[in-house]
Amino acid sequence: MIRAIVTDIEGTTTDIRFVHQVLFPYARQRLAEFLRHEHDQPDVAAALDALRAEIDRPQASVEALIEQLFTYMDNDVKSTSLKVLQGIIWRTGYENGDFRGHLYDDVAPQLETWKADGLQLCVYSSGSVDAQKLLFGYSDAGDLTPLFSGYFDTRVGAKRETESYQNIAEQLILPPQDLLFLSDIRQELDAARLAGWHTCQLIRDDADELSSHLQVNRFDQIALETFL
Numbered sequence: 001m002i003r004a005i006v007t008d009i010e011g012t013t014t015d016i017r018f019v020h021q022v023l024f025p026y027a028r029q030r031l032a033e034f035l036r037h038e039h040d041q042p043d044v045a046a047a048l049d050a051l052r053a054e055i056d057r058p059q060a061s062v063e064a065l066i067e068q069l070f071t072y073m074d075n076d077v078k079s080t081s082l083k084v085l086q087g088i089i090w091r092t093g094y095e096n097g098d099f100r101g102h103l104y105d106d107v108a109p110q111l112e113t114w115k116a117d118g119l120q121l122c123v124y125s126s127g128s129v130d131a132q133k134l135l136f137g138y139s140d141a142g143d144l145t146p147l148f149s150g151y152f153d154t155r156v157g158a159k160r161e162t163e164s165y166q167n168i169a170e171q172l173i174l175p176p177q178d179l180l181f182l183s184d185i186r187q188e189l190d191a192a193r194l195a196g197w198h199t200c201q202l203i204r205d206d207a208d209e210l211s212s213h214l215q216v217n218r219f220d221q222i223a224l225e226t227f228l
């Protein structure tokens, strides 16, 4: 029986275009100046040190790190350090009302139903945990953070790695057969399935004919009794 549902964000709860055309450009336009001014702030300094460790350049200057972060952004590299910094920059955008977290209209009502039915709801995205909380906290449907009891980012591992799903199951203290992962990306679902999880693929835009996962277009098409 499904006892916890873990959802991806981009392409699953949220339009990919919001992430790529609103969030990513917002952070990109501000990143260099932000780091030049704020690199000593403790949370920023910690992310920059983590980046230095990630690229094995302990003495790298702020300018060198900015260059590295632009290379990551150009290639959509899911670096934990980049994701932490993007999340810090997005906070200003959400708090100023520059944008709200996009949610497809079927998402909030279904999350509320599942929560009322006693299911545990969690998020797993490459976006940092703080960025996830911002998106759901300042969403089109209001503050949805009270619905969620867990948030996971690349600190548990990459989304296409089976070990990441084993780590999440361990932290939730639930067997994998009680867990359902929702994502638009077949390779992420493949990894979750190898860890013993149930899976369901959201097809919001283009069809995925290579997928072997159950597919739906909307959250209200997900029937939990299907997952035995």
Ligand SMILES: CSCCC(=O)C(=O)COP(=O)(O)O
Pocket (backbone or CB within 6 Å): 008, 009, 010, 019, 023, 078, 083, 124, 125, 126, 127, 128, 131, 132, 135, 159
């Ligand atoms: C918290 S919304 C921003 C998501 C993000 O930064 C991202 O890179 C999406 O990656 P995902 O692996 O979740 O598709």
Ligand SMILES: [Mg+2]
Pocket (backbone or CB within 6 Å): 008, 009, 010, 011, 012, 183, 184, 185
């Ligand atoms: Mg996705």
